[in-house]
Amino acid sequence: MRPSRTFALVDCNNFFASCERVFNPGLRGKPLVVLSNNDGCVVARSQEAKALGVKMAQPWFQCAHLAGSHGVIALSSNYTLYVDMSRRVMAILAGFSPEQEVYSIDESFLAFASRHEQNYREMGIKIREKVLKWTGLPVSVGFAPSKTLAKLANHWAKTRPEFAGSCDYSALPGAQQQALLKATSVGEVWGVGRRLAEKLAELDIHSVADLQAADPAWLGQRFSVVLARTATELRGVSCLALEDVAPPKQQIMTSRSFGTRVTGLPTLHEAMMAYATRAAEKLRAEGQLAGEIQVFIRTSPFLADAAQYSAAQWLRLPEPTDDTLRLAKAACFLLKRLYRAGFQYQKAGILLSALQPAGLRQTTLFGSAQTRRRDKLMTVMDQLNREMGSGTLFLAGAGIDPVWRMRQDNRSPRYTTHWAEIPLARA
Known part of the structure; x- marks a missing residue:
């Protein structure tokens, strides 16, 4: 007997690699991997790369030899493209059910009031066809009476040829x-x-x-x-x-590996200002305030012959805030306490915690007027960066052309979001 309610999990197959293939058909059928920040580790693999034994999160230097021996192609992460493609997929899926949970960048749950005459496997095939036609991305669909079983049904739809990408567990x-x-x-x-x-x-x-x-x-x-x-x-x-x-999130993290080894405090200061800016943007987008901030810096554990150092400190803020300037000031204060000369730093980050809704803000006796002015400033910053592009307005302390910026030596164009990188069609 079919249950009264059915869940579906729709998952994009090899999402990052599939996004790259949409705009570069020459990558189809070839072993392809997408690398993490600074081209460090494998974060996505095509089926051909999986067949060669490339593992998720494997450092690229351990499998780089496959580029010569088996033609493995490695691309830098292009998150701007992936996020936009994800938005398009989720919008299509919303048309199949008014009840949707976007679980991750490449996964979405849908819910249906089950009908005995409904053929969910056929619905899954229709979902696959529509997403492929409108975005070029392959997806797998699993149906079941619970979310946990729907995840498993999706796994079988993806890995077992007899289901052809769509599995209805209850109908089996x-x-x-x-x-x-x-x-x-x-x-x-x-x-x-x-x-x-x-x-x-x-x-x-x-x-x-x-x-x-x-x-x-x-x-x-x-x-x-x-x-x-x-x-x-x-x-x-x-x-x-x-x-x-x-x-609502319980914590907000902004962390990146540096594109080059960093030794001086001024360069670390630039990175920390940039990370604080990004963390504050995330905080405001979530409609939350942070009551605590933690900063960490570390050297690379892979440089065995280099001196190692890793440290972190946290600070309770005088009052919860989403103000970029205040968070940047607190982050740089902690950085000065953490910094030790003579080390080659490889990574740094900021963690915001003790989050609370912005609507519950409690200011100090004399701080309300300044808070209102800062809120207006932050609103203007966010609006300009949304309309004119990320990084249009930023703190000068973050640097104009920072040397620590992460490497993306093999990043593909941001085909769908940047005018200068829109693909050309030649007739």
Whole structure:
């Protein structure tokens, strides 16, 4: 019997690599990887690259030899393009259901009031066809009575040819459901990471079927209420509601590796000003204020012959704020306390915490007038940067052409968001 409610998970296949192929068809069929900031580690792989043994998060220098021996192509991350393509995909998916949760840049949950006559597998095929036609991106779709099972159904839709990219778990015969659950490692379950999978294996829970059969009460006592809820979801009982509005973040992090080794305090100061600016923009976009700030700096752990140093300090702010200038001042204050000469710094970052809604702001007795003026200034900064492009208006202390800016030696054009980089069509 079909449940009263059905969830769908739509996931873009090899999203970053697929985005690159949309505008450069010459990359299709070739082993392709997308690298992290400063071209350090692999963050996305095409199926051809996976077949060659390239692993997620693998440092590029460990597999760079494959470029010569097997023609692996490595591109720098182009997040501007990926975010815009994601926005287009999510807008298309919203047309299939008014209930949508954008789970990540390449994943979205949809919810449907189930009808017995509804063929969800055919709906999944229609979703795939429309997204491919309108964006050029391949997707896989999984349907199930719970979000956890929908994630698994999506996994089977993507990895098992018999489903052709669309799997409706509820429509499968019971014997086929159990065969899939037994053949799938427990590590594929949403929320079960490598360490938890190892602990479960010690208790003879190896497959998804094993976890489904485990007593939720026992799992809750032995592990956590979260794992107990996961086991219940695997039985087809929905415990996780669709989040139409993403919950407010508990922390905001801005961190980057430097494009070159940094030794001097003035250069670190520029980077910290830039990171504080970006963190404050995120904070205002979330409609929140930060009550605490943490700053960290570190050298590269991969330079074994170089002196190592890593440190962090935090500060409780006099009052919660989203003011770029105040956050930058606090960050640079902490940086001066952390800095030690004689080291080659490779990374720095800012973490904002103790977040609260901006509408609950409590100012000091004499600070309300200045706060109102600063709010107007921040509003103008955000508006100009939205309309004229990110970085149009910035703090001078962040530098005009910083040498620490991350490397993107092989970044593709930002085809959809920058006039100067729009692709040309020749007839």
